[in-house]
Amino acid sequence: MSDRYLNLVNSPLGAKVAGTVGLPRPAVLRRYRAGEPLVPGPVLVGSTAGKVPAGLVKIVAATGAETLVEPVEDTRYGALVLDARSVAAPGELANLRAFLTPQLRSLLPSGRVLVLGRVPDGNDIAADATRQALDGIVRSLAKELQRGSTANLLRVEDEASLPSAIRFFLSGRSAYVDGQPVLLGPGQAPEPADWDQPLAGKTALVTGAARGIGAAIAGVLARDGAHVIVADLAAAGEALAKVANRVGGSTLHLDVAAADAPDKLLAHLRDHTGGLDILIHNAGITRDKLLANMKPEQWESVLAVNLESQLRINAALLGSDALNEQARVVCLSSTTGLSGNRGQTNYGATKAGVIGLVRSSAAAFTGHGHSTINAIAPGFIETEMTAKMPFATREVARRLSSLQQAGLPVDVAEAAAWLSSPGAGGINGQVLRVCGQNLVGA
Amino acid sequence: MSAPRRAAIVGGNRIPFARSNSKYARASNQDMLTAAIDGLVARFGLQDQRLGEVAAGAVLKHSRDFNLTREAVLGSRLAPTTPAYDVQQACGTGLETAILVANKIALGQIEVGLAGGVDTTSDAPIAVNEDLREVLLELNRARSAGARLKALRGLRPGQLMPSIPQNSEPRTGLAMGEHQAITTREWGITREAQDELAAASHRNLAAAYDRGFFDDLLTPFLGLTRDQNLRADSTAEKLATLKPVFGTREEGATMTAGNSTPLTDGASTVLLASDEWAGEHNLPVLAHLVDAETGAVDYVHGNKRADGLLMAPVYALPRLLARNNLSLQDFDFYEIHEAFASTVLTTLAAWEDDAFCKQFLGLDAALGPIDRSKLNVNGSSLAAGHPFAATGGRIVATLAKLLHENGGGRGLISICAAGGQGVVAILEA
Numbered sequence: 001m002s003d004r005y006l007n008l009v010n011s012p013l014g015a016k017v018a019g020t021v022g023l024p025r026p027a028v029l030r031r032y033r034a035g036e037p038l039v040p041g042p043v044l045v046g047s048t049a050g051k052v053p054a055g056l057v058k059i060v061a062a063t064g065a066e067t068l069v070e071p072v073e074d075t076r077y078g079a080l081v082l083d084a085r086s087v088a089a090p091g092e093l094a095n096l097r098a099f100l101t102p103q104l105r106s107l108l109p110s111g112r113v114l115v116l117g118r119v120p121d122g123n124d125i126a127a128d129a130t131r132q133a134l135d136g137i138v139r140s141l142a143k144e145l146q147r148g149s150t151a152n153l154l155r156v157e158d159e160a161s162l163p164s165a166i167r168f169f170l171s172g173r174s175a176y177v178d179g180q181p182v183l184l185g186p187g188q189a190p191e192p193a194d195w196d197q198p199l200a201g202k203t204a205l206v207t208g209a210a211r212g213i214g215a216a217i218a219g220v221l222a223r224d225g226a227h228v229i230v231a232d233l234a235a236a237g238e239a240l241a242k243v244a245n246r247v248g249g250s251t252l253h254l255d256v257a258a259a260d261a262p263d264k265l266l267a268h269l270r271d272h273t274g275g276l277d278i279l280i281h282n283a284g285i286t287r288d289k290l291l292a293n294m295k296p297e298q299w300e301s302v303l304a305v306n307l308e309s310q311l312r313i314n315a316a317l318l319g320s321d322a323l324n325e326q327a328r329v330v331c332l333s334s335t336t337g338l339s340g341n342r343g344q345t346n347y348g349a350t351k352a353g354v355i356g357l358v359r360s361s362a363a364a365f366t367g368h369g370h371s372t373i374n375a376i377a378p379g380f381i382e383t384e385m386t387a388k389m390p391f392a393t394r395e396v397a398r399r400l401s402s403l404q405q406a407g408l409p410v411d412v413a414e415a416a417a418w419l420s421s422p423g424a425g426g427i428n429g430q431v432l433r434v435c436g437q438n439l440v441g442a
Numbered sequence: 443m444s445a446p447r448r449a450a451i452v453g454g455n456r457i458p459f460a461r462s463n464s465k466y467a468r469a470s471n472q473d474m475l476t477a478a479i480d481g482l483v484a485r486f487g488l489q490d491q492r493l494g495e496v497a498a499g500a501v502l503k504h505s506r507d508f509n510l511t512r513e514a515v516l517g518s519r520l521a522p523t524t525p526a527y528d529v530q531q532a533c534g535t536g537l538e539t540a541i542l543v544a545n546k547i548a549l550g551q552i553e554v555g556l557a558g559g560v561d562t563t564s565d566a567p568i569a570v571n572e573d574l575r576e577v578l579l580e581l582n583r584a585r586s587a588g589a590r591l592k593a594l595r596g597l598r599p600g601q602l603m604p605s606i607p608q609n610s611e612p613r614t615g616l617a618m619g620e621h622q623a624i625t626t627r628e629w630g631i632t633r634e635a636q637d638e639l640a641a642a643s644h645r646n647l648a649a650a651y652d653r654g655f656f657d658d659l660l661t662p663f664l665g666l667t668r669d670q671n672l673r674a675d676s677t678a679e680k681l682a683t684l685k686p687v688f689g690t691r692e693e694g695a696t697m698t699a700g701n702s703t704p705l706t707d708g709a710s711t712v713l714l715a716s717d718e719w720a721g722e723h724n725l726p727v728l729a730h731l732v733d734a735e736t737g738a739v740d741y742v743h744g745n746k747r748a749d750g751l752l753m754a755p756v757y758a759l760p761r762l763l764a765r766n767n768l769s770l771q772d773f774d775f776y777e778i779h780e781a782f783a784s785t786v787l788t789t790l791a792a793w794e795d796d797a798f799c800k801q802f803l804g805l806d807a808a809l810g811p812i813d814r815s816k817l818n819v820n821g822s823s824l825a826a827g828h829p830f831a832a833t834g835g836r837i838v839a840t841l842a843k844l845l846h847e848n849g850g851g852r853g854l855i856s857i858c859a860a861g862g863q864g865v866v867a868i869l870e871a
Contacts, residue, residue, distance in 0.1 A: 227487065234654070238662040241484035245519040250487035253657040260654075271726040 003382070003398060006405050026404035027148035030110030032172035032414060034196045034223065039170045041078035041108045042066040048095040049086035056083055056116075059163045063170060071103060079112035079170050080104075084134055085156060087117075088127040096137065104145075113141060113151035114169050116162075119183060131155075135181055142179030142437050143402050150178040150403075150437075158186040164423025167195065173418060176379075176411035178402050179437035182430065188326055188370040189425035198421040200225035203273045203324075205265075207256050207309075208283030210236035212383040213332070215243045216409030217280050220417045222247035226278060229268075231256075256283045256309035257301070262316035275324040278420040279317070281310045281331040284350075286385070288343040299346045306350030310357060318368055325369025328420040331358055332412075333377040333431060339440050351377070355431050362429025372428040374419045379435025380406045401436035448730040449544035449714045451869065454839025455482035456710035457663035459827035460670045466707040467564040469664060471500045471507060474709035475514040475560040478832075481661030482556065482711045483519045486725060490519070494552025496526040497539040498711070500560050501830035501860075503530070504567040511558075520556075533781065534736065534859035535559045536710060536834020537867060543714045544731040553719040557838075559831030560709035574601035609705075611751065611860065613742045618751065618860060619782065621741065623689025623697055625750030626784040629791050633696035636783035637681040640701040640824045643780055647821025648674035655820055659839050671704055671827040688782075701783035706827030710835030712842075727871075728842035729853070734867035735762035741862035748802045752785045754864025755856040756792045760803045762866050770809040774851035775816050775844050777837045780823040781858055789856065820844065833857065838869070845871035 006026045008014040018025050030040065043065045045052050052069045060081060061067040068075075080103055084096050100113065107113070115138050120128035134153055142151040152169050156162060161184045168174050192198040204221045208214040209230035218228045228249035232240045237253055244251045252268050254261055269276050284306045287298035310331055317323040336344050337351025358375040365371040380386065380397045386406065389397070398406045415434045418424055457478050460466040466474065475498060483489055498511040507513070512526040531538045536559035543555035570578070573596075580593040610617045626636075650656060651668055686695035688702065720727050737758030741751040755778075763770065770793060778786045792798050793809040800807070820840055823833055834857055841853040853869045 234657045234660070235662060235667045237481070237660070237667075238665075241481045241661050244484035244487070245480055245489055248487070248489045249484075251481075251484045251661075253654075255654075258654075264654075272724055274724060 003405055005395065005398070024399050024404045026399070027109060027146070029148045029175040029403065030172040031175050031410065037065070038063045038167065039065045039078035039112070040110065041076055042068050043079045043081055043170065044068045044071060044077050044103060045081045045083070046099040047083040047086065048092060048099070049083070053083060055159070056081070059166055062163065063167055065170065076106050076108045077103060077111060078108050079114060080107065081114045081116070081166070083116045085116055085118050087130045087134070088124065090126070090130050090133065093130060093133055093137070100141075107145070107149050110148040110172070110175070112149065112170050113138075113145065114154065114166065115151070116154045116156050119155045119157045138181070139179045139437070145402070148175070148403065150174065152177060152179065153181040155181055155183045157184060158426055159184070160187050160189040161424055161426030163191060164189060164418070164421060168418045173414035175414070176403065176407035176434050176436050177415060177432065180433050182427065182432060184426050185428060187366070187372065187425035187428060190422045192422055197225035198423065199278070199417065202226040202277040203229070203275065204278035204280065204420065205229040205231060205252070205276055206280040206282055207231045207254070209243055210239040212385070213378065213381060213409045213412050214280075214282040216413040217282060217416045218243055218247050218249060220410060220413035221278065221420065222249055224417050224421070229273070232283070256313065257304040261309060262313050265313060266316060266320055266322050269322040275322055276317070277324050277327055279327070279329045280416055280420070281313070281329070283309065284332060286344070286347050288347065290343055291345045294346065302346040302350055306347065307353040307357070310354065314361060314373070318364055323368060323371070325371065326422065326425060327365070327368065327371040328424070329365065329371070329373040330416045330419050331373065331375045333375040335377050335379045335433060335435050335438055335440065338377055338433070358431065359429045366428060370425060372419070372425060374427055374429065375431045376412060376415050376419070377431055377433045377435065378407065378412045379433065379438035381412060382406045382408055400440060401438045403436035405436065407434060407436055446548040447550070447716060448732060449547035450717050450720050450727040451729045451731060451838060451842035452713040452715050452720050452725050453482070453486060453728060454659050454710065454712045454835060454842070455485055455661055456659065456832065456836055456839070457481065457708055458660060458666040458669050459706045459708035459829055459832070460666055461827065462563040462705035462707060464564070465664055465666045465670060466562065469562065469707065470565050471503065471510060471560045471562055472514050472517065474562065474663070474707065475510065475558065476517045477661070477663050478558060478560065478709035478711045479514055479518040479520065479556065482713055484661070485658065486713060488520060490521050492521040492523045494546065494555045495543065496520070496524055496556040496558070497529055497542050498526070498556075498558035498560065499529040499535040499539065499831050501530065501532055501535060502561055502563065502566050530831075531865070532860035532863060533779070533828070533830045533833060534857055534863055534865040535831035536836070537734070537838065537855060537857050537865045538736065538834070540712050540714065540731065540834060540838050541734040541865070541867060547714055547716050554713070554715040556711055556713055558709065558711035558835050559833070561829035561831050562707040563705040564707050569605040571601045571603050571605055573598065577601065617688070619688035619697060619702055621751035622782045622785060623695065624746065625753065625788050626696060627689060627692070628747040628750070629788045631696065631784045631787045631791065633682070634678070635787055636696055636701040637678040639780070639783040639786060640681055641676050641678040643818060643821045643824040644673050644676035646819055647672055647825035650820035655843070659843060669826045671706065672825050697782060697784060701824065703781060703823045703828035706829045708827065708829035708832045710832040710839070712835045712838045726846070728846040729869045729871035732868040732870050733762060733766055734865065735759070735765075736863065736865045737761070738864070739862045748798065749862070750788065751860075751862055752781055752858035752864070753788065753792065754862055755858055755866050756789055756864075757803065758864050758866045759793070759856065760805060760809065762868065763809070766868060768868075770812060772852060773812070773816065773854045774848060775819060775841060775853040776812055777818060777822065777841045777853060777855045779833055779837065779857040780818065781828065783824060785858055834865070841869050842871070845869060
């Protein structure tokens, strides 16, 4: 459903009124379109060590963006990228301030601040404290940035996925990812032949794909070149067929919670594909009740669909030859799994459980031909489900993030597509929040 | 002559069948056929593909739908360069389209094609009264004002009565049910046996739904997710309480609304291809269409007992069996279309009747009985409903999947049709 308030404050009169009386002014976010420049202006690259590493300049330049290593007067930047991997003592954080402070006001709308840091490793207390400090800086800066700009932190343990991560965060694909740290580890992360078709030749399966976020994920995976099998309950088949025909995919009627779901899935993959490259565990239900009023079937159905199905399907895939090497699995969690939500003990259990599942499965997926498994925790996303919320609750919920608006299904889909891409092979066992830096549970 | 290759049945898709004037009351044949095609396209990822051909048809068809199948293709997600044609062989339409497409594949003329059928008794064509039609045609031919006036003088109030299509035989004026009532009586088919067969149809179809058998054969349409006619709790006892509706002019009528198929709306499609095409597209082969035979009886002038309107499959089958060196017992599954419960029972009784088989089928002995546990194991038309031209596609896809699930085997299809016709076919996996 359309965000009328957002439209209003982006009209000439609405903007004036909102500015005068100090109302929140959510921006229209820049979103990815194939063929358009990845970043709306030049990217200024800096380093806390003084000289910017040539490798990093090369990676940024490869995105096609105009890449500057020195500030140019009267220039407005699409993004500021700061390599802060050298900081080892709190005093050196001043270099970070020295680079960013003069440039922040030159950031274009929907601009990006991307900080590269190191992962605390327990070898040097002062260095670890300083590396962790980057987290606080980025999260706070994300709350200060305006007009749809975001700040995020790449904790670089290994550079394998750095090109892919930089592209994602500079582009409109990351529109609703804000104030988040992402750990880049080792892994197989081949660059695609065509960055606009990073999933070309891949076979993907999305559960719960008949509508909402699942349908959006199917659309983005297909746009990025994958053949997408869209799965949902047989009863949702009418909507599911429309999704498949829109994205050029194929349908699978599957109740993920049914006892024979893993067998049916494996049989379908055997009969219809040359193996699965991408699996998106998106199917999910809510049966909200206060725990004091919760009935056994409300508890059990949510657990069965949202969590147990993922455990069983993953186990079946890992034990089969139906999952190809360098496969990507993305599990839908929720910010409810991180922060909790009243009336959602059952749902919260599953969404937190998924995070545990992902962390605990990472090694097993690495062992399966360098595959990965990650979770996405969406915040408040405009869907049929949120459209049914009471007006006032929805309006408040929409503004409760740094970007002062709800995300769109496509924002979750872009994150899923990125984590599913070959280049993201160094990201494993992670939870990526797509929440506009939701103020709840951060 | 080298044997031609066998066409593979890759899969099927239909929409749930709806009772007449209910869920699909406002859906046209073209709407339903397009939905069934699009569901198939979605299931197998055929978007924008050019298929060798699409053959489908409807029994009750508006004159504006002269190119029904082609129009459905143009409205679907198939490539608009996919050719299509309409077939009409009454209730045999659906199976006949599958045979036509399979034959072209077998001959190597096409690699892949789609067969199907659709029918609505809700959105039925209504034609103008025959007298009015003559007046209007005369008016159209008139070249002067005077001639036009003269033509218009032929108008009468009674001509406003529209001509509604009848489910009856033009040459006898008898409804199909009345024809079958004669056959039923001639063969002494009991009410109990009919009700038991009808109850089994509902029971089997409900069980098939419950175990997810139709998950990859069906796509919901207009909010309907199962066949609307299905009564999972139907029993022979409940059916025994219904009043007979056919053959009631004589004592002891046995055919009721419960053991006869209701008027139904729906559409079905089947995807056929060469093995090579299926392999290249990473699609499974459920079964092959081995052979088929179409027959007809002289129900107008023929023997009252032996040449019943719906008995043509009885005659077609021995020819098919002989050509394939098979006996009636060489099958793992039998799909005999349940136009009426008594049609199935008459067909089986005829094949078991030594004297009949010798005299009318020219055989040395009866074809014999079949193992009834192999008959319509996932239900048939009595439970699912029977949108005339859509029934063949439903049965072909169902049987192909059954054989595939079974890990192989042979299945027989028998479908009776108006005009004293019948189509039989053999599938193997």
